[in-house]
Amino acid sequence: IQNSAKMGFREGEGLGKYGQGRKDIVEASNQKGRRGFGLTLKGFDGELNIDWQDEPEPSAYEEVDWCLECTTEIPDAQELKEWMTVGKRKMVIEDETEFCNEELLLNVLRCKSVFDELDGEEMRRARTRSNPYEMIRGVFFLNRAAMKMANMDHVFDYMFTNPKDFQGRPLIKERDAELLYFADVCAGPGGFSEYVLWRRKWHAKGFGMTLKGPNDFKLEDFYSASSELFEPYYGEGGIDGDGDITRPENITAFRNFVLDNTDHKGVHFLMADGGFSVEGQENLQEILSKQLMLCQFLMALSIVRTGMFYPSILFLFFKSVAGKLMVSKNLNLNCLSGILCRYVVCKGLKLGIDDVREYLFMVNIRLNQLRNSDVDVNLVVPLNVIKDDQDFYDYIVQSNENHCKIQIKALAKIRAFVQDTKVCVNVQMNNPYYQLFEFFFQIPDQARVAPSSSDPKSKFFELIQGTDIDTFSYKPTPLNSSTLEKIRQVFDYRCMVSGSEQKFLLGLGKSQIYTWDGRQSDRWTKLDLKTELPRDTLLSVEIVHELKGEGKAQRKISAIHILDVLVLNGNDVRNQHFNQRIQLAEKFVKAVSKPSRPDMNPIRVKEVYRLEEMEKIFVRLEMKVIKGSGGIPRLSYTGRDDRHFVPTGLYIVRTVNDPWTMAYSKNFKRKFFFNKMTNESTFDLPSESIAPFHVCHYSRLFWEWGDGVKVHDSQKRQDPEKLSKENVLSFIQAHYP
Numbered sequence: 185i186q187n188s189a190k191m192g193f194r195e196g197e198g199l200g201k202y203g204q205g206r207k208d209i210v211e212a213s214n215q216k217g218r219r220g221f222g223l224t225l226k227g228f229d230g231e232l233n234i235d236w237q238d239e240p241e242p243s244a245y246e247e248v249d250w251c252l253e254c255t256t257e258i259p260d261a262q263e264l265k266e267w268m269t270v271g272k273r274k275m276v277i278e279d280e281t282e283f284c285n286e287e288l289l290l291n292v293l294r295c296k297s298v299f300d301e302l303d304g305e306e307m308r309r310a311r312t313r314s315n316p317y318e319m320i321r322g323v324f325f326l327n328r329a330a331m332k333m334a335n336m337d338h339v340f341d342y343m344f345t346n347p348k349d350f351q352g353r354p355l356i357k358e359r360d361a362e363l364l365y366f367a368d369v370c371a372g373p374g375g376f377s378e379y380v381l382w383r384r385k386w387h388a389k390g391f392g393m394t395l396k397g398p399n400d401f402k403l404e405d406f407y408s409a410s411s412e413l414f415e416p417y418y419g420e421g422g423i424d425g426d427g428d429i430t431r432p433e434n435i436t437a438f439r440n441f442v443l444d445n446t447d448h449k450g451v452h453f454l455m456a457d458g459g460f461s462v463e464g465q466e467n468l469q470e471i472l473s474k475q476l477m478l479c480q481f482l483m484a485l486s487i488v489r490t491g492m493f494y495p496s497i498l499f500l501f502f503k504s505v506a507g508k509l510m511v512s513k514n515l516n517l518n519c520l521s522g523i524l525c526r527y528v529v530c531k532g533l534k535l536g537i538d539d540v541r542e543y544l545f546m547v548n549i550r551l552n553q554l555r556n557s558d559v560d561v562n563l564v565v566p567l568n569v570i571k572d573d574q575d576f577y578d579y580i581v582q583s584n585e586n587h588c589k590i591q592i593k594a595l596a597k598i599r600a601f602v603q604d605t606k607v608c609v610n611v612q613m614n615n616p617y618y619q620l621f622e623f624f625f626q627i628p629d630q631a632r633v634a635p636s637s638s639d640p641k642s643k644f645f646e647l648i649q650g651t652d653i654d655t656f657s658y659k660p661t662p663l664n665s666s667t668l669e670k671i672r673q674v675f676d677y678r679c680m681v682s683g684s685e686q687k688f689l690l691g692l693g694k695s696q697i698y699t700w701d702g703r704q705s706d707r708w709t710k711l712d713l714k715t716e717l718p719r720d721t722l723l724s725v726e727i728v729h730e731l732k733g734e735g736k737a738q739r740k741i742s743a744i745h746i747l748d749v750l751v752l753n754g755n756d757v758r759n760q761h762f763n764q765r766i767q768l769a770e771k772f773v774k775a776v777s778k779p780s781r782p783d784m785n786p787i788r789v790k791e792v793y794r795l796e797e798m799e800k801i802f803v804r805l806e807m808k809v810i811k812g813s814g815g816i817p818r819l820s821y822t823g824r825d826d827r828h829f830v831p832t833g834l835y836i837v838r839t840v841n842d843p844w845t846m847a848y849s850k851n852f853k854r855k856f857f858f859n860k861m862t863n864e865s866t867f868d869l870p871s872e873s874i875a876p877f878h879v880c881h882y883s884r885l886f887w888e889w890g891d892g893v894k895v896h897d898s899q900k901r902q903d904p905e906k907l908s909k910e911n912v913l914s915f916i917q918a919h920y921p
């Protein structure tokens with residue numbers, strides 16, 4: 185850390201547990217005549233003179249000093265049980281010298297108490313003048329907390345928003361099917377998450393829990409990111425919960441929710457920033473917040489997938505818990521977070537931490553039982569265990585003492601600014617502060633404005649530039665004996681079961697969703713469903729009445745079924761391969777779906793089958809009695825989950841663009857691409873063979889399952905003019921190489 189080396193104290197040598205105080209600098213800073221220096225700070229009793237003016241410029245190249253990985257084995261449940269020490273409740277902090285030099289500790293406490301006498305406004309004004317970072321506010325984010333997260337992400341080489349493998353390759357690329365999952369707890373109003381979503385766009389999904397009330401999430405204030413990708417869940421009771429992380433029921437409920445919605449793998453990282461006002465008891469902050477700290481660590485151990493990361497405010501008992509652990513000794517963080525704030529960043533969660541998680545869960549229950557009594561949990565890890573790990577112990581002491589020095593300096597500086605309103609920080613033009621946004625965090629220096637709203641028609645034209653407007657009115661070609669004959673190569677096609685009319689869906693953000701049937705060019709109507717989509721989204725869909733259960737207990741719900749995608753939250757995917765578009769649609773649906781909101785209309789992607797696998801569709805067809813159909817069983821298709829719907833037909837989509845086609849090589853026993861014009865053939869997908877959206881849409885076939893079309897064995901009537909299941913299957917059979 186650059187400035188701690190320069191920081192001096194009159195006490196000089198011997199200061200700090202390791203005697204790293206610098207005497208020469210202390211003496212230099214005692215000279216009179218330097219502006220702003222030599223003030224006797226009332227409340228400091230002249231005991232501590234601090235040169236706050238030698239603060240170095242922040243640098244973009246900060247080094248992260250990781251704590252050495254702990255090599256001791258993780259203790260088992262039996263041993264952990266012995267660890268907890270319950271004793272008399274302790275409400276003093278002055279004697280907490282196991283991990284910090286006493287003099288430094290007392291100086292911090294003294295500096296902090298000086299401010300007890302200042303009123304809030306006076307303090308804020310002085311703080312702003314003393315620290316140019318105070319002016320940063322949130323740039324275009326909803327608060328300054330977002331900038332702290334941006335800072336941390338940058339310092340750690342984007343290991344949160346762009347995690348990399350051991351060889352430095354991105355672990356989750358944007359074109360991959362997997363989303364970046366994250367959690368944000370004790371997180372209202374949500375600046376951290378806004379930053380993550382701003383950087384990651386819709387390729388991420390966040391889960392959040394925070395206290396309900398005035399500090400709840402302010403999702404409507406996420407101007408720079410799409411809050412549709414963030415799902416608050418307040419513990420037991422879901423959206424009706426209270427969000428209190430210290431309640432065991434809430435921890436369990438949030439854990440189950442997150443695991444259920446991440447394929448039981450957990451999130452890639454968790455952020456926790458819990459805090460509450462300790463007004464009047466500033467010096468007891470660490471004691472008063474210890475349960476909150478414990479619960480935040482517990483939450484990380486509960487939902488972070490192994491091998492991943494989590495940053496959180498510092499506490500001291502993580503040893504043996506988190507595996508690799510580090511503390512950022514980083515000036516910028518302090519600049520940005522003002523004073524009194526510090527984060528722990530942990531990376532690479534170890535396997536086999538179940539006992540530790542259960543231990544902390546039990547400690548938390550004990551803390552709840554002992555609330556408002558004069559007994560308390562005073563230790564969760566015995567002192568000798570911590571001290572026996574010399575590297576870890578040294579690391580913590582160093583870190584604490586450096587932090588104390590920075591705090592003393594920051595507090596003294598503010599104090600000086602309070603006393604002398606003419607003092608001002610010298611910010612030069614070449615100061616990186618001016619380049620901070622772009623240079624440091626790679627965030628453009630833009631003003632914060634609410635996203636402009638636009639009417640659906642002009643948004644539509646903006647999004648579809650390059651595609652002929654006529655494309656949208658194309659109707660599918662009916663499948664009959666002659667159009668079926670035109671299918672020469674079955675490998676070129678995919679199919680999907682239809683449940684109603686095809687429409688276009690345009691998302692302008694939140695519940696601003698419009699539909700258009702493709703007929704009249706400017707007839708966008710507001711979608712009459714309860715759902716949310718991120719802005720700049722254009723989809724080809726069906727609104728299908730899904731049914732659950734049979735008979736009287738049957739429930740009906742309108743669901744959005746995606747047939748194809750054009751633009752996803754500003755991401756134009758029209759020219760990608762159909763399979764890729766469907767894969768992105770699946771990912772998009774995962775990112776925007778709200779499992780905590782059964783009151784919302786679901787969004788799903790159609791199940792896509794290869795034409796040669798059409799038989800798999802018929803297996804899913806049944807005759808079922810449907811409410812309101814007079815007791816007569818009707819054809820019904822059951823999708824991946826237990827919902828079913830009345831199918832109206834089958835779409836057959838050509839996904840290979842002319843003059844390319846697919847063929848099968850008997851010699852190589854694999855498929856290949858063949859160019860009918862040039863006779864060229866290749867195993868690798870040629871980019872010209874990719875059928876963009878408009879080609880797929882234009883060339884699609886529709887096999888209507890109307891009256892007289894026999895697709896299920898129990899259907900009696902077969903119109904000889906129409907294609908039956910047998911006709912189509914035998915055609916496919918005949919054309920299968």
Ligand SMILES: C[S@@+](CC[C@H](N)C(=O)[O-])C[C@H]1O[C@@H](n2cnc3c(N)ncnc32)[C@H](O)[C@@H]1O
Nearest residue numbers: 329370372373374375376395399428429457459
């Ligand atoms: C400093 S703010 C978090 C700011 C946030 N990181 C952001 O970027 O906007 C601290 C938050 O912790 C929450 N909090 C405090 N105690 C809590 C508790 N017991 N359970 C859940 N949240 C809590 C507060 O309500 C507040 O929203």
Ligand SMILES: *[C@@H]1O[C@H](CO)[C@@H](O)[C@H](O)[C@H]1NC(C)=O
Nearest residue numbers: 661662663664665666667905
């Ligand atoms: C099949 O459909 C096409 C296109 O709509 C039509 O031109 C043709 O006459 C139909 N053929 C038969 C045999 O129904």
Ligand SMILES: *[C@@H]1O[C@H](CO)[C@@H](O)[C@H](O)[C@H]1NC(C)=O
Nearest residue numbers: 858859860861862863864865
């Ligand atoms: C492609 O192959 C066919 C059949 O072997 C042949 O008739 C045709 O001339 C070839 N076309 C080209 C462009 O080589």
Ligand SMILES: CC(=O)N[C@H]1CO[C@H](CO)[C@@H](O)[C@@H]1O
Nearest residue numbers: 419420421424425426431434
């Ligand atoms: C949402 C919810 O059920 N929250 C619970 C959290 O825990 C407290 C204390 O047990 C309950 O009162 C809340 O109902």
